[in-house]
Amino acid sequence: SKKVYNYPFLMGQGVWLDSDKLKWTDSVAEVLKHGTLSIGFIGLAEALKALTGKHHGESEASQKLGLGIIGHMRKRM
Known part of the structure; x- marks a missing residue:
């Protein structure tokens, strides 16, 4: 299972709901279920x-x- 430390930039940007509550060694599985908090107008x-x-x-x-x-x-x- 991947941990926060595997994705320091992504987890540090706060684009996943509740990712700011994770510790460095926590699994990212639960926050990835929420999807991202960004939307764009590309296209x-x-x-x-x-x-x-x-x-x-x-x-x-x-x-x-x-x-x-x-x-x-x-x-x-």
Whole structure:
């Protein structure tokens, strides 16, 4: 079973829920079940391009759709 010391950078950044409560020699199995506490917008422009043919900077409709997608993401978090 992997321990906190196997992943010093990842465990030190606090991206896993409750990872800040672990000791250096604790197992990371339980915190990995929670998933990460980060979300990003990487790929939004590409998704808009695939859906509408234009990214958010090229079309008002794409801009509106992109904001709708982000709004949906915010509601779910």
